[in-house]
Amino acid sequence: MPPPSDANNPEAEAGSAALSIRGLAKRFGEKIAVDGVHLEVPSGSFYGLVGPNGAGKTTTLSMATGLLRPDHGQALVHGVDVWAQPLEAKKLMGILPDGVRLFDRLTGEQLVTYAGLLRGMDRETVQERTGDLLRALDLANDAGTLVVDYSAGMTKKIALASALIHAPKLLVLDEPFESVDPVSAANIRDILAGYVESGGSVIVSSHVMDLVQRMCDHVAVIAAGTVLAAGTVDEVRGDGSLEDRFVELVGGRTTSEGLSWLRTS
Numbered sequence: 587m588p589p590p591s592d593a594n595n596p597e598a599e600a601g602s603a604a605l606s607i608r609g610l611a612k613r614f615g616e617k618i619a620v621d622g623v624h625l626e627v628p629s630g631s632f633y634g635l636v637g638p639n640g641a642g643k644t645t646t647l648s649m650a651t652g653l654l655r656p657d658h659g660q661a662l663v664h665g666v667d668v669w670a671q672p673l674e675a676k677k678l679m680g681i682l683p684d685g686v687r688l689f690d691r692l693t694g695e696q697l698v699t700y701a702g703l704l705r706g707m708d709r710e711t712v713q714e715r716t717g718d719l720l721r722a723l724d725l726a727n728d729a730g731t732l733v734v735d736y737s738a739g740m741t742k743k744i745a746l747a748s749a750l751i752h753a754p755k756l757l758v759l760d761e762p763f764e765s766v767d768p769v770s771a772a773n774i775r776d777i778l779a780g781y782v783e784s785g786g787s788v789i790v791s792s793h794v795m796d797l798v799q800r801m802c803d804h805v806a807v808i809a810a811g812t813v814l815a816a817g818t819v820d821e822v823r824g825d826g827s828l829e830d831r832f833v834e835l836v837g838g839r840t841t842s843e844g845l846s847w848l849r850t851s
C-alpha cells in the first residue's frame with residue numbers, strides 16, 4: 587500500500603528539504619518566465635542553480651524567497667510556507683537578491699548592523715558579528731565608507747554580510763560571485779563551505795560551471811523556465827564536465843559568421 591499522503595502537513599512532507607519548490611510559475615504579460623519549476627534542496631546541501639541568460643533563475647529564487655509573488659506554486663523553507671507564513675520563513679533565510687537595492691546612504695558597517703537589528707538581534711551580538719563579517723570579507727578598512735561609494739564587488743560582499751548576520755538555516759544567493767575579485771571569491775567559498783559543513787544549506791545561482799562543479803554537491807539546470815536536469819553534480823554531469831553537459835542540454839551555441847564586418851584584417 588502506498589504511504590498516506592501528508593498534504594496537510596507540509597513540514598512532514600518536506601522532510602529533510604531545506605527548500606522545497608513546488609510548481610512555481612510566473613508570467614510577465616505574454617512572457618512565461620517560470621513554467622512550473624519543482625526543486626528539492628536537501629538540508630545540508632550546497633545546491634547550484636545554472637541556466638542561460640533569461641532562463642528564469644532570478645525569477646524562481648525571488649518567488650522562493652518571498653520577494654516576488656508567484657502566479658502558481660508553493661515554496662517551503664524547512665517545511666514553512668514562504669507565502670503563507672512569510673515572517674517565520676524569512677527568519678530561516680538569508681537572501682542575496684540579484685540587483686540589490688540597498689540602503690546605500692549608510693556606511694557598510696551601519697548597513698550590516700541595521701540588518702542584524704532588523705532581525706531582532708541584541709546590539710552586542712550584532713556589533714561582534716558585524717566586525718567578524720567585515721574582516722572575513724575584507725571590508726574592515728571600508729567599514730566607514732558609504733555603500734553608495736562601494737565598487738560593484740564590495741557592494742555584493744556587504745549585501746552577503748547582511749544576509750549572513752543572523753546565521754540563517756538556509757542561504758539563497760543569486761550570483762554571489764559576480765564582480766567579486768578572485769581572493770574575495772575564495773574567501774566567500776571558504777565561508778560558505780564552513781557554513782554547509784556546520785549544517786547550513788545553500789542555494790546559489792551562477793554562470794560559472796567550473797565553480798559550481800567544484801563547490802556544489804547538487805545542481806539544477808534550468809532553461810526557458812523549466813528544469814532540464816537536477817540531482818547530485820555527479821548525476822547531472824555524468825562522464826563529462828558540467829560545462830559540456832550544460833551546453834548539451836541547453837544548446838544555443840552560435841557562430842560568429844554573421845559578424846564578418848567585425849574583423850579588422
Ligand SMILES: Nc1ncnc2c1ncn2[C@@H]1O[C@H](COP(=O)(O)OP(=O)(O)OP(=O)(O)O)[C@@H](O)[C@H]1O
Nearest residue numbers: 614617618619637638639640641642643644645646
Ligand atoms: N519584471 C519583469 N518584467 C518582464 N519580464 C521579466 C521581468 N523579470 C524577468 N523577466 C523576464 O523573465 C525571463 C527570466 O528572467 P530571469 O531574470 O529570471 O532570468 P535569469 O535566469 O536570472 O537570467 P540571467 O542569467 O541573465 O540573470 C526573461 O525573459 C526576462 O526578460
